[in-house]
Amino acid sequence: MNTTQPLSPPPLLQLEHISLSFKAVKAITNISFAVQPGEICALIGPNGAGKSSLLNVINGVYRPDEGAISYNGETFNIMQTHHAAERGITRTFQNIALFKGMSVLDNVLTGRNLHVRSSWLEQVFNLGRAPQEAVRQRKKAEAIIEFLHIQPWRNNVVGNLPYGLQKRVELGRALAAEPKLLLLDEPMAGMNTEEKQEMSRFILATQREFGTTIVLIEHDIGVVMALSDHVVVLDYGKKIGDGKPEEVRQNPQVIAAYLGTQH
Amino acid sequence: MLYREAGQFITHYRADQRLFRLRQDRIGFYLLLASAFVLVPYCGNDYWFSAILIPFLVLSLAGMGLNFLTGYAGQLSLGSAAFMAVGAFSAYNFNLRVEGLPFLLSILLGGVVAGLTGVIFGLPSLKIKGFYVLVSTLAAQFFVQWVFTNFAWFSNDSSSGVITAPPLDVFGLDLSSPAGRYLLTLTIVTALGLLAANIVRSELGRNWMAVRDMDTAAAVIGIAIPKTKLLAFAISSFYLGIAGSLWAFTYLGTVEPHGFDINRSFQILFIIIIGGMGSILGNFLGAAFIVLFPVLMSHIANGLLVGVMDSGHLENFQKIVFGMLIIGFLIKEPNGLASIWQTFTQQLRVWPLRYWSH
Numbered sequence: 111m112n113t114t115q116p117l118s119p120p121p122l123l124q125l126e127h128i129s130l131s132f133k134a135v136k137a138i139t140n141i142s143f144a145v146q147p148g149e150i151c152a153l154i155g156p157n158g159a160g161k162s163s164l165l166n167v168i169n170g171v172y173r174p175d176e177g178a179i180s181y182n183g184e185t186f187n188i189m190q191t192h193h194a195a196e197r198g199i200t201r202t203f204q205n206i207a208l209f210k211g212m213s214v215l216d217n218v219l220t221g222r223n224l225h226v227r228s229s230w231l232e233q234v235f236n237l238g239r240a241p242q243e244a245v246r247q248r249k250k251a252e253a254i255i256e257f258l259h260i261q262p263w264r265n266n267v268v269g270n271l272p273y274g275l276q277k278r279v280e281l282g283r284a285l286a287a288e289p290k291l292l293l294l295d296e297p298m299a300g301m302n303t304e305e306k307q308e309m310s311r312f313i314l315a316t317q318r319e320f321g322t323t324i325v326l327i328e329h330d331i332g333v334v335m336a337l338s339d340h341v342v343v344l345d346y347g348k349k350i351g352d353g354k355p356e357e358v359r360q361n362p363q364v365i366a367a368y369l370g371t372q373h
Numbered sequence: 374m375l376y377r378e379a380g381q382f383i384t385h386y387r388a389d390q391r392l393f394r395l396r397q398d399r400i401g402f403y404l405l406l407a408s409a410f411v412l413v414p415y416c417g418n419d420y421w422f423s424a425i426l427i428p429f430l431v432l433s434l435a436g437m438g439l440n441f442l443t444g445y446a447g448q449l450s451l452g453s454a455a456f457m458a459v460g461a462f463s464a465y466n467f468n469l470r471v472e473g474l475p476f477l478l479s480i481l482l483g484g485v486v487a488g489l490t491g492v493i494f495g496l497p498s499l500k501i502k503g504f505y506v507l508v509s510t511l512a513a514q515f516f517v518q519w520v521f522t523n524f525a526w527f528s529n530d531s532s533s534g535v536i537t538a539p540p541l542d543v544f545g546l547d548l549s550s551p552a553g554r555y556l557l558t559l560t561i562v563t564a565l566g567l568l569a570a571n572i573v574r575s576e577l578g579r580n581w582m583a584v585r586d587m588d589t590a591a592a593v594i595g596i597a598i599p600k601t602k603l604l605a606f607a608i609s610s611f612y613l614g615i616a617g618s619l620w621a622f623t624y625l626g627t628v629e630p631h632g633f634d635i636n637r638s639f640q641i642l643f644i645i646i647i648g649g650m651g652s653i654l655g656n657f658l659g660a661a662f663i664v665l666f667p668v669l670m671s672h673i674a675n676g677l678l679v680g681v682m683d684s685g686h687l688e689n690f691q692k693i694v695f696g697m698l699i700i701g702f703l704i705k706e707p708n709g710l711a712s713i714w715q716t717f718t719q720q721l722r723v724w725p726l727r728y729w730s731h
């Protein structure tokens with residue numbers, strides 16, 4: 111559109127004409143948008159608009175019927191979950207998907223599994239690279255635990271923690287992977303204002319300190335406006351808005367479809 | 374000495390990752406090992422070795438095997454006894470057919486064959502989940518028993534598939550006495566028990582639990598689910614295979630395929646239910662319970678109900694009480710005796726300062 115603007119770097123993630131349906135339900139219809147490296151991109155829209163489905167397409171949990179995904183110079187018709195993980199895409203889930211029977215520390219350590227170099231035999235017999243690596247991985251995990259202020263619960267089983275803390279641990283598990291692209295599906299759902307502010311600070315700090323690119327689904331418009339550099343609006347599986355937060359806010363179609371009906 | 378962590382500051386991650394973080398726990402563990410290896414062989418009698426301690430140790434090991442698969446990796450199995458049988462019959466054949474193969478090496482190879490068999494019957498778990506995996510292990514249970522009963526080659530053409538223990542010679546020592554068999558079993562179970570504690574605290578153990586708790590999330594963070602599941606089947610069946618050899622050679626002396634029937638698989642399942650899913654200690658507690666419970670029951674019956682109940686009734690009565698206990702555990706304490714023990718030590722840590730919140 112704006113060919114006069116200074117050249118921006120190529121997008122980290124670009125979706126092109128993605129469509130996805132479940133039998134009769136068209137969850138996503140011909141959606142394209144791009145996410146610039148280092149930005150926080152918010153994905154908004156009413157319930158059932160297809161936001162979660164889109165995240166699932168990006169990291170390979172769902173297979174789109176049509177379209178292509180370009181990520182960091184590679185193009186995929188269908189992303190596989192392990193390809194996404196290996197290329198530095200991690201995420202959190204709308205309904206917390208932690209490993210409930212494991213401690214906070216173990217959940218975070220598990221998030222690092224692609225960074226582990228020693229083999230399972232070395233670990234089991236505590237030989238070779240394993241002993242030093244255990245300490246190294248632990249240090250990395252502890253750094254994340256400290257970053258999110260969850261040290262007091264380090265050894266607690268996550269299933270017993272309050273909801274807000276679980277959301278934080280899930281962010282921790284995702285951050286432990288040192289992602290390039292972080293997908294957050296309603297990280298603040300069900301939180302009170304104070305908890306939302308705290309979580310917003312963690313998300314901003316993640317972007318600033320680690321340079322992580324973030325795609326975020328969020329219903330609270332206040333939070334979206336405060337956090338994001340870029341907003342994409344979906345409605346009934348179609349894209350109805352895409353731009354800077356203030357532009358999207360002015361878009362009459364968006365106001366009619368989304369802001370007018372639902373908060 | 375009070376059971377207290379006061380003054381024990383953990384300043385290194387390596388110290389924090391030890392098997393026992395509290396000094397009292399470490400000392401307790403060493404004392405337990407010392408008495409099991411030194412005191413018990415001197416004080417124990419043949420009845421205790423042969424009827425209580427050896428089966429207790431072997432069943433603990435079998436419990437570990439099943440616990441890896443079910444308690445840690447979340448894959449249901451009713452095929453434990455099949456993998457025990459594969460271990461025992463393979464070890465028997467290695468020992469029989471390979472001239473001069475040491476006894477321990479035969480057992481080890483038996484475990485390896487059991488592990489590979491486990492992988493084969495674990496393959497369906499890559500496509501199906503939950504109940505259907507159970508069906509696959511059930512197929513293993515019936516298939517393996519059928520093979521060993523119907524192909525006499527496996528038992529060197531003995532009648533009804535019975536196999537007999539090879540000489541229990543280890544590094545030139547004759548360990549065929551009850552105390553010798555006890556020490557042999559104890560050594561193997563201790564070594565594999567320590568290894569088990571390492572396994573479940575390693576990345577592999579965490580990956581197992583991740584697959585158990587939430588497999589989509591596990592895949593999304595890059596865990597290779599097929600490899601993780603198949604390793605669970607392999608290592609689980611390896612442990613069960615070794616347990617099978619010990620059951621046949623250090624406990625019973627002779628065994629037929631029927632000795633590894635589905636009742637044995639249920640027995641091992643009950644051990645991990647009673648002892649605690651996802652706990653190494655739990656296997657020992659569960660096995661102790663399974664071995665001691667009938668002994669205790671018959672003592673009680675002999676004391677109280679003498680003349681009232683004949684042995685057939687007693688056996689049925691035991692089964693009823695046992696069944697009720699299993700149900701009780703499933704409802705009241707799904708994490709088993711291990712969890713009761715943990716709660717107890719937590720309280721002991723602050724005793725008698727009840728109001729010190731942790």
Ligand SMILES: Nc1ncnc2c1ncn2[C@@H]1O[C@H](COP(=O)(O)OP(=O)(O)OP(=O)(O)O)[C@@H](O)[C@H]1O
Nearest residue numbers: 132135137155156157158159160161162163164204
């Ligand atoms: N696995 C599935 N099977 C069948 N239909 C699905 C599945 N996942 C999503 N859908 C359907 O796709 C549509 C989009 O759902 P999606 O979860 O992506 O919406 P959403 O924007 O995330 O909504 P919410 O704000 O409620 O989370 C809905 O009609 C939903 O019922």
Ligand SMILES: [Mg+2]
Nearest residue numbers: 161162163204
């Ligand atoms: Mg959603």
